[in-house]
Amino acid sequence: MVPAVELTGVGKELGGQKVVRGVDLSIREGEFFSLLGPSGCGKTTTLRLIAGFETPDEGAIRIRGRGPGRRPAFAREVNLVFQNYALFPHMTVWANVAFGLEMERRPKEEIRREVEAILALVRLEGLEGRYPRQLSGGQQQRVALARALVTDPAVVLLDEPLGALDLKLRKDMQIELKALQRRTGVTFIYVTHDQEEALAMSDRIAVMHEGRVLQVGTPEEIYERPQTRFVAHFIGETNLLEGRLRPGGNGVVEVESDGLAFAVGGGGRSSGDEQVILTVRPEHLVVGRRLNGGLENRFAGEVVASAYHGSERMVHVRIGNGVVLRSRVPNGSAELPDPGDAVEVGWPAAAARLVSPD
Amino acid sequence: MRSRPWLLLLPGLLWLGAFFLLPLAIIAVVAVADRGAPVAWGFGWSAFGRLWDPLVVPVLWRSAWIAAAATLGCLAIGYPLSYFIVRRPKRSRRLWYFLVLIPLAANSLVLLYAWTTILRPAGLLENLAGRLGLLPEAGFGLLWSPPAIIIGLVYWYLPFMVYPVYASMERFDFRLLEAAADLGAGVRTSVVRVLWPQTLPGVVTGCLLVYMQTFCSFVVPDLLGGAKTLMVGNLIQQRFLSLPQDWPLGAALALAVVAALAVVVWISMRVQSRLEG
Ligand SMILES: Nc1ncnc2c1ncn2[C@@H]1O[C@H](COP(=O)(O)OP(=O)(O)OP(=O)(O)O)[C@@H](O)[C@H]1O
Numbered sequence: 341m342v343p344a345v346e347l348t349g350v351g352k353e354l355g356g357q358k359v360v361r362g363v364d365l366s367i368r369e370g371e372f373f374s375l376l377g378p379s380g381c382g383k384t385t386t387l388r389l390i391a392g393f394e395t396p397d398e399g400a401i402r403i404r405g406r407g408p409g410r411r412p413a414f415a416r417e418v419n420l421v422f423q424n425y426a427l428f429p430h431m432t433v434w435a436n437v438a439f440g441l442e443m444e445r446r447p448k449e450e451i452r453r454e455v456e457a458i459l460a461l462v463r464l465e466g467l468e469g470r471y472p473r474q475l476s477g478g479q480q481q482r483v484a485l486a487r488a489l490v491t492d493p494a495v496v497l498l499d500e501p502l503g504a505l506d507l508k509l510r511k512d513m514q515i516e517l518k519a520l521q522r523r524t525g526v527t528f529i530y531v532t533h534d535q536e537e538a539l540a541m542s543d544r545i546a547v548m549h550e551g552r553v554l555q556v557g558t559p560e561e562i563y564e565r566p567q568t569r570f571v572a573h574f575i576g577e578t579n580l581l582e583g584r585l586r587p588g589g590n591g592v593v594e595v596e597s598d599g600l601a602f603a604v605g606g607g608g609r610s611s612g613d614e615q616v617i618l619t620v621r622p623e624h625l626v627v628g629r630r631l632n633g634g635l636e637n638r639f640a641g642e643v644v645a646s647a648y649h650g651s652e653r654m655v656h657v658r659i660g661n662g663v664v665l666r667s668r669v670p671n672g673s674a675e676l677p678d679p680g681d682a683v684e685v686g687w688p689a690a691a692a693r694l695v696s697p698d
Numbered sequence: 699m700r701s702r703p704w705l706l707l708l709p710g711l712l713w714l715g716a717f718f719l720l721p722l723a724i725i726a727v728v729a730v731a732d733r734g735a736p737v738a739w740g741f742g743w744s745a746f747g748r749l750w751d752p753l754v755v756p757v758l759w760r761s762a763w764i765a766a767a768a769t770l771g772c773l774a775i776g777y778p779l780s781y782f783i784v785r786r787p788k789r790s791r792r793l794w795y796f797l798v799l800i801p802l803a804a805n806s807l808v809l810l811y812a813w814t815t816i817l818r819p820a821g822l823l824e825n826l827a828g829r830l831g832l833l834p835e836a837g838f839g840l841l842w843s844p845p846a847i848i849i850g851l852v853y854w855y856l857p858f859m860v861y862p863v864y865a866s867m868e869r870f871d872f873r874l875l876e877a878a879a880d881l882g883a884g885v886r887t888s889v890v891r892v893l894w895p896q897t898l899p900g901v902v903t904g905c906l907l908v909y910m911q912t913f914c915s916f917v918v919p920d921l922l923g924g925a926k927t928l929m930v931g932n933l934i935q936q937r938f939l940s941l942p943q944d945w946p947l948g949a950a951l952a953l954a955v956v957a958a959l960a961v962v963v964w965i966s967m968r969v970q971s972r973l974e975g
Pocket residue numbers: 354355356357359377378379380381382383384385386533
């Protein structure tokens with residue numbers, strides 16, 4: 341099937357700086373696809389390229405298999421929800437939403453029907469006559485969404501649409517947005533720097549860093565099987581250890597670091613070079629006065645800090661080589677060590693992965 | 699200590715009194731006088747009756763439409779010009795602003811005289827048109843005509859349109875034009891439906907400033923309009939300074955102009971508050 345949006349080798353320079361470099365993406369029809377990365381990594385620029393506000397210096401962008409041709413701004417097929425909504429302040433909610441349909445010169449009666457339907461869909465009935473400044477942030481957000489959806493585009497691009505909302509409202513809107521996307525079946529390309537948001541909402545995520553796409557995958561893949569150090573570090577929390585590769589037995593490799601040996605069984609990158617980085621998530625680490633056998637990695641250490649996070653506790657343990665490892669311990673588990681306690685920390689080889697140093 | 703906030707208003711009040719209310723009062727007294735130059739004090743409304751004189755009414759009418767045309771001219775040039783400046787990159791924007799406006803703001807009689815050499819019969823313009831074979835037999839006859847006055851007024855008062863329009867465009871969020879384009883609007887549609895309504899307050903202010911000044915202007919019509927195309931400013935000046943002198947009529951005219959412009963200001967303030975409300 342033809343992808344909804346396809347980028348091949350797209351590069352863009354802005355102000356003498358390579359802002360987007362060699363980006364390849366293939367976004368499926370009906371997908372909720374997120375671009376995730378820290379501030380300034382080129383997410384907005386990528387989105388503006390897809391929207392047609394910028395033209396790529398290198399590479400090509402195809403929407404449903406078609407290049408831009410001579411049409412400006414991909415006017416009909418791709419609609420953008422702007423970072424701060426960009427609602428027309430002198431127009432009512434109704435006029436804002438009807439704008440795109442009027443540009444398409446649809447019949448009056450059809451415009452009325454479509455606008456009513458979409459306002460019902462985003463639960464804005466009764467607010468048609470209001471001006472944007474008379475709406476709350478969440479309501480403005482919905483108007484922007486309705487305005488982008490009403491012309492039935494192939495793709496809706498959303499640039500941090502929830503960034504301006506407070507935490508509680510943001511959580512609600514996440515669920516609402518996702519449900520809306522499901523119901524309409526429209527392809528969403530969603531830009532965010534909030535990894536939790538991306539994990540919770542997306543079908544697939546592209547993690548961006550300094551203009552490049554480092555990894556594309558489902559939320560599980562991105563979280564459980566990060567391929568680069570940056571992805572492992574940026575998504576969730578993790579422990580990173582650097583060391584040298586040492587061949588081990590039965591599918592397990594060993595990483596030697598400052599005299600300690602770590603067993604890695606989960607696969608991941610296993611190219612020839614000796615210097616490697618391994619990652620293991622805090623929730624895979626167990627901490628106890630004496631650990632049972634069966635864990636391939638087991639080290640003696642000392643608790644240096646223990647931070648309370650509500651449903652869990654983050655325990656920091658310093659092991660023999662001076663490295664501090666973090667372990668996530670659910671609250672309510674039997675023994676909770678205090679700082680200064682001598683403990684053991686361990687994890688199964690399968691929980692650890694090798695990642696590339698990008 | 700009791701605070702006296704009205705003390706802060708005092709300089710403003712004095713200024714208003716000395717330079718606006720006092721002259722206005724003098725004009726009012728002159729307008730009801732019996733005769734002017736030498737003035738014969740008295741009280742009567744006859745000068746206001748002379749406002750309907752067939753020599754006066756056409757001048758008022760001409761002033762009104764010439765000022766309107768000049769205002770439209772300033773808008774037609776000033777609006778795109780402001781747009782052009784505001785779309786420059788931030789660094790060069792101020793430079794453009796100065797480049798475009800300094801020569802205009804520094805307008806002087808000399809520059810206006812330059813226009814007479816351009817517009818006069820066998821002047822620069824007719825010469826150029828003649829060389830291109832575009833000159834009609836009789837010439838353009840621009841100088842000493844309303845079009846010449848309008849050209850001069852547009853030239854002279856353009857900055858008063860550009861200041862407020864540029865200011866309103868600087869406050870405009872240009873992503874709104876992108877949003878319109880994204881929804882399929884062409885350039886013309888996005889300007890008409892998004893930029894124009896958002897910058898209308900600046901436009902109204904600019905039109906007001908230009909209209910009020912061009913309506914009463916007397917230097918430009920004096921130089922470019924000649925004796926046949928008087929505007930009300932010239933008429934007032936003549937009734938005071940040239941024969942036949944008629945100070946009461948001049949004063950009555952001045953009061954009529956002030957009153958008419960006050961109405962214009964009032965209307966445009968109503969429009970403004972509607973726009974912002
Ligand atoms: N018009 C421009 N001219 C020059 N540099 C630009 C321009 N637009 C963006 N940049 C630069 O390109 C880089 C990427 O910008 P972009 O807006 O795409 O980042 P982003 O990932 O959306 O960040 P954020 O999360 O802060 O919105 C930044 O370093 C930015 O300074």
